[in-house]
Structures are given as C-alpha cells and as structure tokens.
Amino acid sequence: MLILSVDTSAIASAALLTGEGQILRAFATEDTRTHAEVLAPGIRALLDEAAVAPAELDSLVVGVGPGPFTGLRSGIATARALAFAWDKPLHGVMSLDAVAAQAAPAARAAGQPEYIVATDARRKEVYWARYGTAGSAVMGTAGDAVLPELLDGPHVGPASEVPPLPAYGRGAGLYPEQLAAVAGFEGVQPTAEALGRTAAARLARGLPLLDTTPLYLRESDAKVPGPRKRAL
Amino acid sequence: MNRERPLVLGIESSCDETGVGIVRGDELLANTVSSSMDEHVRFGGVIPEIASRAHLDAMIPTLRQALDEAGVTLEDIDALAVTSGPGLAGALMVGVCAAKALAVATGKPLYAINHLVAHVGVGVLDGGTLPQNLGALLVSGGHTEILRVKSLTDDVELLGATIDDAAGEAYDKVARILGLGYPGGPVIDRIAREGNPKAIRFPRGLSQPKYMGTAEQPGPHRYDWSFSGLKTAVARCVEGFEAAGQQVPVADIAASFQEAVVDVITAKAMLACTENGISNLLLGGGVAANSRLRALTEERCAAHGISLRVPPIRLCTDNGAMVAALGAQVVMAGGEPSGITFAPDSSMPVTSVHLPPVR
C-alpha cells in the first residue's frame, strides 16, 4: 500500500509512505509563509524521485489542523484537488496527532500516562490537546507507539490555560514559563511524515480517520458593524 | 499542446466568487460559479477570511460541476489557468493551490492569469476577437479601472484607477447609510429610479483642476477616481435631514449618489479614451449590471464616436470562464506556461497579463 501525506498546519511538508508506515520520500520546509509556492513543486519532486506513478497510490491523507488559516487551507486545497484528479480516497488527520505520535515513546519511557501537545497558534496562544500513553495502543503490533490516545482537544487558548502536564511541541517551547516543556521536543512541529505514520497505523487497525474539514477552532475576525458612526 | 483551439480550464477565487470555467478557443463550454455573498450580508461587505473558507468548501464541487457541464474530463484539457492576482491574498491562495495540484496531478501546463485583464479577455467569448484601439472600463465591488489594451496577451496599461474605495464598495457603504442592506448596487439602482438624480449635488472626486491638469500637462489624477469623500458627503446629507427632524428622502439621495458615481466614472473614462486614441471600449466588472452606468456609458460613447461592448452580465461578474478565456488567448499567442512555483500576488499589476515561468 502507498500513501501520500500532506500537512501545512505549521510548516509545509509531504511524504510518501507504505501501509506499514515506512517513509519512502519526504520533504519539509521551515518557512511557514510560502506554502502556496513550495508545496506543489515539493509533491511533484517527491513523486518523480520515488518514481511513483499516481495510479500506484492507494490513498491520500492531509493534516486538518488546527493551524494558521491560510497555511492550513493551502494543504487541504492541494490534497483535495489531487485526490479529485487522481480519483483516490482522501482522509483527514488532526495535525497535533503527528506531534503526539513522535512524543509517545518518550512519554512512555518517562512514565507519563498523560501529556500535552502544543503548537504555535500566534496571537500569544497555542493550539493544544491532551493525550494518554495507555489504553488504545496494542502492544506488540507494529506502530503501536504512534497511536497515543487523544483524551481532550484540540483547543486554542493562552498557554496559561493548558493543564499542568508534560508538554511536547513548539507551542511548549514558545511558553516555557507556563508550560512544562519536555527537553528535546521544544521545536517539534507537525510533519507529513509523522502524520502519515499515524494514518497508516490507524488504517492498518481499521480505526476511523477524519474527513478533511479544517479545524480552524477560531471564528473569522469579522465583526457585525454597529450603528452608523456620525460623520458630522 | 494544442495552440489552435485549446481546451482551457480556468479557476477564479480572488474575491467572494469561486469560479471554474472551461473554454475551447473563444467558445464557452462551462461557467460554474459559487458565491459566498450571502455569508457577507450581515457584515455589510466581503470578509476575507469568510470568503477564503467558502472557497475551500466550494472549490471541488464547482470544479466537478464545470467538467460535467462541459462534458470533458481533466485528461482532455490542454491547459489550466488560474487567477494569481490582484485580489484578496487568502482567497487567491485557495484557487492557486487547487490549480497547482491539478497541474501536478495531470501534468498539464498552468498559466497564472491577471484577474483585471481577464475581465477584458472574457469579451472574446461574446463576439470573438476584440477590436484594435481598445480600452476597458472595469467597475466592480473590488475595482474601478480604465485600461488601454494594445494587445490582450502582452500589452496592457493602467490609465486610471480609484485611489480609495472601489465604486461597488461605495454603493455598499451608501446602502448601509441609507439602511438598504447589502449588496448596495442592485438596491440603489432600483430605488434611484424613483428619485430625482438632480435633487442633491454630491461631489465628483478628483475633478478639481489641480488633480485634472490639462491634456498637455495632465495633473496627478487626471483619469483617477476617489469615492470616499462621496460616501462621507452622503452620510452628512442624511444626518442633516435627521438633525432637522425631516424625513430622509432616500430615493432622491440614492438617485443623486448614483448620478455622481456614474457621471464621474464615465466622464473620466471618456477623457482617457479620447486622449489615448481609444475608439472601442469594453465595459466589465459586476457594476456593469447597473442600469444607469450602462445607459450613460452608451450615451457618452455614442457622443464621442466610441464603440461600446458589454459582455453578458454573468461574464462581467467574477467567474472562471474569464480566466479560461484569457488563458486560451495566451496559449494561442504562444505564451509560456507559468510553472507551479509562482506566488499569488494580491497587487499584481495589469502590465503582467500572465506570469512568466520562474527560472
């Protein structure tokens, strides 16, 4: 099985992986403001370098956020158009799951039954969710470490409102005074690689994935205008 | 690539309409538009984030419907075209990402198209090749411009534009002042018919000699417009009636406001045409639906010996067919595809009809 994974909830990234979660090719850019420029060329190069024809793909997955709106949409718009043109199934994965999967082995090793994943939501806030290391993971199965259980979230808000648990991800690194940032994970952002592995593990176990509705978590800033201001 | 009569799919998402159009050469095959206008009503104007969200939701269904309507598949398409600017940055991004993904998925060449020039290019879908000595007057909720079009595919020049609000925006704001709802254009046009356009003399922005200069020594804004002062004048007028305890003569104000807008638009457009050798004018943009603008443009064009062409209104409002139409013209003229690395440009100048490939 071949999966193309895309995430633009923070950085822009894409990955080509097998159903067992083995990464064949991946690309990622640190720049968070040029998603519309780099994503399509990145995906084209990925397929070319891996010598994979679109017909060989089984499905696509895309990170549905939460993430800054414009960047987030660029990945979802791209994935939806690719899936439409190739006539392939497209699934959504909550983007914080990607960081949670990377954090899970460390959290287990540290004996943390619960932990927080936080990413940068700008405006002095974080996107965050609470995960558990026990419970859903089936020990001994390939990829079990990448399936921590989502207990609460995703949310958006100031770091001060996040539960006091070990915190993983760039959001934790940005607010070390409010969050118990775990060393070595202060800069971790969602990537298509980690996201794709999460999706592959869920698909392998017959667990459901999301649709591709973006998780904005915030309303648009629009305000209904008040009564007319006087010009005189 | 078929450059004789190319089958081109165009995507538009610069404001609040998600459009996908398909043309073969200068023949229109499909023009599917999904508008988020209803979602902006309570805000009295287009909210960029709401428009962007709506574009994402509407893009694939609109694309699917256009292909169905045209009876073609993505495989049949010779080239893809997308609005890369000018427009709302977040809104443009959705169409550009979708178009680039289609280019990756199908291997078809992609052309990044200028939205304003596409408002002119759409003219070929209604009556074929555009005449020489061409000008274009574009009036909509997002823009108000007069262009000289020496060559549709590679020589377009901006002669004048609004320096603040677009004419359509002025209609929206005045409709709000008069309590008429959103969008303002159609409702003011309707109510103005019952009013006296000469009841109140509203200002014609940038018409003083210091802005106009002379044909030989043009002032700084000879062909430019400004509508923000007009909006304030309407607000003052309404408040004057209210302060005096009088009933606000809504129809007279609407008619007088509309007359001021349409008079200054057409007067400056005529000046720009006659002083720049333009003998054929195309009227485009959503406000081309306004009855008074059409009537006065016709009248003044006739008086100046200028031929006028107004595409059907569904082609004047923002749509994907106009993007496909200009894309096809660029393909037929031998233009190079733009590639897939370009960035949307919210202030793309009209001198850039389509983006050259990034090398």
Ligand SMILES: [Zn+2]
């Ligand atoms: Zn327009």
